[in-house]
Amino acid sequence: MNAFDLSGKTILITGASSGIGKQAAISISNYGGRLIITGRNEDRLKETFDSLKPGEHLALTANLSIAEERDSIIEQTPEINGVVHCAGITGHLPAKFIRQQDLDEMFNINFNVPVLFTSQLLKKKKILQNSSIVFLSSIATKYPYFGGALYGSTKSAIESYSRVLALELASKKIRSNCLSPSFVQTPMVEDTRKTISKEVLDKFEKMMPLGFGEPEDVANAIVFFLSDASKWVTGANLVLGGG
Numbered sequence: 001m002n003a004f005d006l007s008g009k010t011i012l013i014t015g016a017s018s019g020i021g022k023q024a025a026i027s028i029s030n031y032g033g034r035l036i037i038t039g040r041n042e043d044r045l046k047e048t049f050d051s052l053k054p055g056e057h058l059a060l061t062a063n064l065s066i067a068e069e070r071d072s073i074i075e076q077t078p079e080i081n082g083v084v085h086c087a088g089i090t091g092h093l094p095a096k097f098i099r100q101q102d103l104d105e106m107f108n109i110n111f112n113v114p115v116l117f118t119s120q121l122l123k124k125k126k127i128l129q130n131s132s133i134v135f136l137s138s139i140a141t142k143y144p145y146f147g148g149a150l151y152g153s154t155k156s157a158i159e160s161y162s163r164v165l166a167l168e169l170a171s172k173k174i175r176s177n178c179l180s181p182s183f184v185q186t187p188m189v190e191d192t193r194k195t196i197s198k199e200v201l202d203k204f205e206k207m208m209p210l211g212f213g214e215p216e217d218v219a220n221a222i223v224f225f226l227s228d229a230s231k232w233v234t235g236a237n238l239v240l241g242g243g
Protein backbone atom coordinates (compact mmCIF):
# COMPACT_ATOMS: atom_id res chain seq x y z
CA MET A 1 0.00 0.00 0.00
CA ASN A 2 1.21 3.52 -0.81
CA ALA A 3 1.00 5.61 2.39
CA PHE A 4 0.77 8.79 0.30
CA ASP A 5 -2.30 7.59 -1.62
CA LEU A 6 -5.22 10.01 -1.33
CA SER A 7 -7.88 7.94 -3.06
CA GLY A 8 -11.13 7.90 -1.12
CA LYS A 9 -10.27 11.26 0.48
CA THR A 10 -12.15 14.51 -0.26
CA ILE A 11 -10.06 17.64 0.21
CA LEU A 12 -11.19 21.27 0.34
CA ILE A 13 -8.56 23.74 -0.82
CA THR A 14 -8.71 27.54 -0.75
CA GLY A 15 -6.58 29.78 -2.97
CA ALA A 16 -6.75 27.10 -5.67
CA SER A 17 -6.90 29.63 -8.51
CA SER A 18 -3.18 30.44 -8.28
CA GLY A 19 0.31 29.46 -7.19
CA ILE A 20 0.72 26.96 -4.36
CA GLY A 21 -3.02 26.22 -4.04
CA LYS A 22 -3.34 25.52 -7.75
CA GLN A 23 -0.39 23.11 -7.79
CA ALA A 24 -1.55 21.48 -4.55
CA ALA A 25 -4.95 20.78 -6.13
CA ILE A 26 -3.30 19.23 -9.21
CA SER A 27 -0.95 17.10 -7.10
CA ILE A 28 -3.75 15.94 -4.77
CA SER A 29 -5.80 14.84 -7.79
CA ASN A 30 -2.75 12.98 -9.14
CA TYR A 31 -2.56 11.10 -5.83
CA GLY A 32 -6.23 10.09 -6.23
CA GLY A 33 -7.95 12.71 -4.06
CA ARG A 34 -11.33 14.24 -4.84
CA LEU A 35 -11.27 18.04 -4.64
CA ILE A 36 -13.45 20.97 -3.68
CA ILE A 37 -11.45 23.91 -5.01
CA THR A 38 -12.16 27.55 -4.33
CA GLY A 39 -10.71 30.90 -5.40
CA ARG A 40 -11.94 34.38 -6.32
CA ASN A 41 -11.09 34.51 -10.00
CA GLU A 42 -13.51 32.31 -11.91
CA ASP A 43 -11.42 31.94 -15.09
CA ARG A 44 -8.26 30.96 -13.25
CA LEU A 45 -10.19 28.61 -10.98
CA LYS A 46 -11.56 26.94 -14.09
CA GLU A 47 -8.00 26.60 -15.43
CA THR A 48 -7.09 24.71 -12.24
CA PHE A 49 -10.24 22.60 -12.53
CA ASP A 50 -9.38 21.69 -16.13
CA SER A 51 -5.88 20.62 -15.02
CA LEU A 52 -7.14 18.12 -12.44
CA LYS A 53 -7.03 14.42 -13.07
CA PRO A 54 -10.65 13.54 -13.95
CA GLY A 55 -12.86 12.85 -10.93
CA GLU A 56 -15.92 14.12 -9.10
CA HIS A 57 -14.30 17.46 -8.30
CA LEU A 58 -16.14 20.69 -7.54
CA ALA A 59 -15.05 24.29 -8.27
CA LEU A 60 -16.70 27.01 -6.18
CA THR A 61 -15.87 30.68 -6.76
CA ALA A 62 -15.94 32.89 -3.65
CA ASN A 63 -14.37 35.88 -2.00
CA LEU A 64 -13.70 34.34 1.39
CA SER A 65 -13.47 37.73 3.07
CA ILE A 66 -17.24 38.02 2.60
CA ALA A 67 -19.09 36.04 5.29
CA GLU A 68 -22.06 35.15 3.03
CA GLU A 69 -19.76 33.75 0.34
CA ARG A 70 -17.91 31.71 2.96
CA ASP A 71 -21.23 30.37 4.27
CA SER A 72 -22.22 29.37 0.77
CA ILE A 73 -19.00 27.33 0.32
CA ILE A 74 -19.61 25.61 3.67
CA GLU A 75 -23.16 24.72 2.64
CA GLN A 76 -22.00 23.21 -0.65
CA THR A 77 -19.09 21.30 0.92
CA PRO A 78 -19.74 17.60 1.56
CA GLU A 79 -18.03 15.73 4.41
CA ILE A 80 -14.28 16.08 3.93
CA ASN A 81 -11.05 14.38 4.98
CA GLY A 82 -8.80 17.42 4.68
CA VAL A 83 -8.61 21.20 4.29
CA VAL A 84 -5.70 23.19 2.87
CA HIS A 85 -5.85 26.92 3.59
CA CYS A 86 -3.80 28.48 0.77
CA ALA A 87 -5.73 31.74 0.21
CA GLY A 88 -3.59 34.63 1.38
CA ILE A 89 -1.96 37.92 0.51
CA THR A 90 1.40 39.51 1.20
CA GLY A 91 2.67 43.08 1.36
CA HIS A 92 5.74 44.98 2.44
CA LEU A 93 5.21 47.92 4.70
CA PRO A 94 7.70 49.58 7.04
CA ALA A 95 6.31 49.44 10.60
CA LYS A 96 5.76 53.19 10.87
CA PHE A 97 3.41 53.17 7.86
CA ILE A 98 1.05 50.39 9.07
CA ARG A 99 -2.53 51.72 9.23
CA GLN A 100 -5.70 50.18 10.67
CA GLN A 101 -6.86 49.43 7.13
CA ASP A 102 -3.66 47.44 6.40
CA LEU A 103 -4.09 45.44 9.61
CA ASP A 104 -7.73 44.70 8.80
CA GLU A 105 -7.04 43.67 5.21
CA MET A 106 -4.09 41.37 5.85
CA PHE A 107 -5.28 39.81 9.10
CA ASN A 108 -8.67 39.23 7.54
CA ILE A 109 -7.60 36.90 4.73
CA ASN A 110 -4.41 35.49 6.30
CA PHE A 111 -5.81 34.82 9.79
CA ASN A 112 -9.53 35.54 10.31
CA VAL A 113 -10.65 33.63 7.21
CA PRO A 114 -8.84 30.32 7.91
CA VAL A 115 -9.88 30.52 11.57
CA LEU A 116 -13.56 31.27 10.87
CA PHE A 117 -13.70 28.81 7.98
CA THR A 118 -12.30 26.08 10.23
CA SER A 119 -14.73 26.75 13.08
CA GLN A 120 -17.69 26.74 10.69
CA LEU A 121 -16.56 23.48 9.09
CA LEU A 122 -16.14 21.92 12.54
CA LYS A 123 -19.50 23.19 13.84
CA LYS A 124 -21.28 21.85 10.75
CA LYS A 125 -19.48 18.52 11.29
CA LYS A 126 -18.00 18.59 7.79
CA ILE A 127 -14.52 17.50 8.91
CA LEU A 128 -14.46 13.74 9.46
CA GLN A 129 -12.38 11.81 12.04
CA ASN A 130 -8.75 11.16 10.97
CA SER A 131 -8.77 14.31 8.81
CA SER A 132 -5.90 16.69 8.25
CA ILE A 133 -5.94 20.51 8.30
CA VAL A 134 -3.02 22.34 6.67
CA PHE A 135 -2.22 26.04 7.05
CA LEU A 136 0.25 28.08 5.00
CA SER A 137 2.55 30.05 7.27
CA SER A 138 5.86 31.45 6.04
CA ILE A 139 9.56 31.52 6.76
CA ALA A 140 8.85 35.22 7.50
CA THR A 141 7.98 34.22 11.07
CA LYS A 142 11.55 32.94 11.60
CA TYR A 143 13.64 35.51 9.71
CA PRO A 144 12.64 39.15 10.13
CA TYR A 145 13.04 41.35 7.06
CA PHE A 146 12.43 45.03 6.43
CA GLY A 147 8.72 45.70 5.82
CA GLY A 148 7.65 42.22 6.91
CA ALA A 149 6.14 43.03 10.34
CA LEU A 150 2.50 42.82 9.29
CA TYR A 151 2.73 39.76 7.02
CA GLY A 152 4.95 37.90 9.51
CA SER A 153 2.56 38.70 12.36
CA THR A 154 -0.43 37.24 10.49
CA LYS A 155 1.56 34.06 9.92
CA SER A 156 2.83 33.86 13.53
CA ALA A 157 -0.81 34.11 14.62
CA ILE A 158 -1.86 31.20 12.40
CA GLU A 159 1.02 29.08 13.73
CA SER A 160 -0.18 29.60 17.33
CA TYR A 161 -3.75 28.87 16.33
CA SER A 162 -2.76 25.67 14.52
CA ARG A 163 -0.88 24.34 17.55
CA VAL A 164 -3.92 24.82 19.82
CA LEU A 165 -6.24 23.35 17.19
CA ALA A 166 -4.00 20.27 17.06
CA LEU A 167 -4.49 19.82 20.79
CA GLU A 168 -8.24 20.41 20.75
CA LEU A 169 -8.88 18.04 17.85
CA ALA A 170 -6.51 15.24 18.85
CA SER A 171 -9.30 13.19 20.46
CA LYS A 172 -10.94 12.98 17.02
CA LYS A 173 -7.58 12.12 15.44
CA ILE A 174 -7.86 15.29 13.34
CA ARG A 175 -4.40 16.74 12.69
CA SER A 176 -3.45 20.40 12.29
CA ASN A 177 -0.11 21.43 10.81
CA CYS A 178 1.61 24.42 9.20
CA LEU A 179 3.99 24.70 6.31
CA SER A 180 6.48 27.57 6.28
CA PRO A 181 7.99 27.97 2.82
CA SER A 182 10.57 30.57 1.93
CA PHE A 183 10.31 32.13 -1.55
CA VAL A 184 8.26 30.01 -3.96
CA GLN A 185 7.95 31.02 -7.62
CA THR A 186 4.26 32.01 -7.76
CA PRO A 187 2.32 35.12 -8.84
CA MET A 188 2.64 36.30 -5.20
CA VAL A 189 6.42 36.45 -5.53
CA GLU A 190 6.10 38.01 -8.99
CA ASP A 191 4.03 40.79 -7.35
CA THR A 192 6.70 41.15 -4.69
CA ARG A 193 9.15 42.06 -7.44
CA LYS A 194 7.15 45.29 -7.89
CA THR A 195 7.84 46.42 -4.31
CA ILE A 196 11.23 44.83 -3.54
CA SER A 197 14.30 45.67 -5.58
CA LYS A 198 16.09 42.98 -7.60
CA GLU A 199 19.19 43.44 -5.40
CA VAL A 200 17.20 42.61 -2.24
CA LEU A 201 15.55 39.57 -3.88
CA ASP A 202 18.96 38.37 -5.13
CA LYS A 203 20.26 38.75 -1.57
CA PHE A 204 17.34 36.64 -0.27
CA GLU A 205 18.03 33.98 -2.89
CA LYS A 206 21.72 33.81 -1.94
CA MET A 207 20.68 33.25 1.71
CA MET A 208 18.80 30.12 0.61
CA PRO A 209 21.22 27.26 -0.08
CA LEU A 210 18.64 25.49 -2.29
CA GLY A 211 17.45 28.69 -4.03
CA PHE A 212 13.81 29.65 -4.61
CA GLY A 213 11.24 26.85 -4.50
CA GLU A 214 8.66 25.73 -7.05
CA PRO A 215 4.95 25.26 -6.21
CA GLU A 216 5.50 21.45 -6.61
CA ASP A 217 7.95 21.52 -3.69
CA VAL A 218 5.21 22.79 -1.38
CA ALA A 219 2.48 20.67 -3.00
CA ASN A 220 4.47 17.48 -2.26
CA ALA A 221 4.64 18.42 1.43
CA ILE A 222 0.89 19.16 1.39
CA VAL A 223 0.25 15.67 -0.04
CA PHE A 224 2.30 14.22 2.84
CA PHE A 225 0.31 16.15 5.47
CA LEU A 226 -3.02 15.07 3.93
CA SER A 227 -2.04 11.44 3.57
CA ASP A 228 -1.94 8.65 6.16
CA ALA A 229 1.87 8.89 5.97
CA SER A 230 1.56 11.80 8.43
CA LYS A 231 -1.00 10.18 10.76
CA TRP A 232 1.33 10.68 13.77
CA VAL A 233 2.22 14.31 12.96
CA THR A 234 0.22 17.15 14.45
CA GLY A 235 0.93 20.62 15.84
CA ALA A 236 4.02 20.72 13.63
CA ASN A 237 5.39 23.47 11.42
CA LEU A 238 7.53 22.28 8.52
CA VAL A 239 10.03 24.83 7.23
CA LEU A 240 10.62 24.42 3.50
CA GLY A 241 13.64 25.71 1.64
CA GLY A 242 14.92 27.75 4.54
CA GLY A 243 18.32 26.13 4.46
Ligand SMILES: NC(=O)c1ccc[n+]([C@@H]2O[C@H](COP(=O)([O-])OP(=O)(O)OC[C@H]3O[C@@H](n4cnc5c(N)ncnc54)[C@H](OP(=O)(O)O)[C@@H]3O)[C@@H](O)[C@H]2O)c1
Nearest residue numbers: 015017018019020039040041063064087088183184186188
Ligand atom coordinates in the same frame (compact mmCIF):
# COMPACT_ATOMS: atom_id res chain seq x y z
N1 LIG B 1 4.85 32.23 -2.71
C1 LIG B 1 5.62 32.26 -1.62
O1 LIG B 1 6.83 32.54 -1.69
C2 LIG B 1 5.04 31.93 -0.26
C3 LIG B 1 5.95 31.70 0.78
C4 LIG B 1 5.44 31.40 2.05
C5 LIG B 1 4.09 31.32 2.25
N2 LIG B 1 3.23 31.55 1.20
C6 LIG B 1 1.79 31.47 1.49
O2 LIG B 1 1.21 30.49 0.66
C7 LIG B 1 -0.15 30.85 0.37
C8 LIG B 1 -0.34 30.82 -1.15
O3 LIG B 1 0.55 31.76 -1.73
P1 LIG B 1 0.83 31.83 -3.31
O4 LIG B 1 2.25 32.21 -3.48
O5 LIG B 1 0.31 30.64 -3.97
O6 LIG B 1 -0.04 33.13 -3.68
P2 LIG B 1 -0.88 33.50 -4.98
O7 LIG B 1 -0.34 32.83 -6.17
O8 LIG B 1 -0.95 34.99 -4.95
O9 LIG B 1 -2.33 32.89 -4.65
C9 LIG B 1 -3.10 33.43 -3.61
C10 LIG B 1 -4.45 32.76 -3.65
O10 LIG B 1 -5.24 33.32 -2.58
C11 LIG B 1 -6.51 33.64 -3.11
N3 LIG B 1 -7.13 34.73 -2.34
C12 LIG B 1 -6.57 35.88 -1.94
N4 LIG B 1 -7.49 36.63 -1.32
C13 LIG B 1 -8.66 35.94 -1.33
C14 LIG B 1 -9.97 36.17 -0.85
N5 LIG B 1 -10.30 37.30 -0.21
N6 LIG B 1 -10.91 35.22 -1.04
C15 LIG B 1 -10.61 34.07 -1.67
N7 LIG B 1 -9.39 33.79 -2.15
C16 LIG B 1 -8.43 34.71 -1.98
C17 LIG B 1 -6.24 34.05 -4.54
O11 LIG B 1 -7.44 34.01 -5.28
P3 LIG B 1 -7.62 34.81 -6.70
O12 LIG B 1 -6.29 34.79 -7.37
O13 LIG B 1 -8.65 34.01 -7.39
O14 LIG B 1 -8.04 36.18 -6.35
C18 LIG B 1 -5.22 33.01 -4.95
O15 LIG B 1 -5.87 31.81 -5.33
C19 LIG B 1 -0.36 32.23 0.99
O16 LIG B 1 -0.99 32.07 2.25
C20 LIG B 1 1.04 32.75 1.19
O17 LIG B 1 1.12 33.67 2.26
C21 LIG B 1 3.67 31.84 -0.05
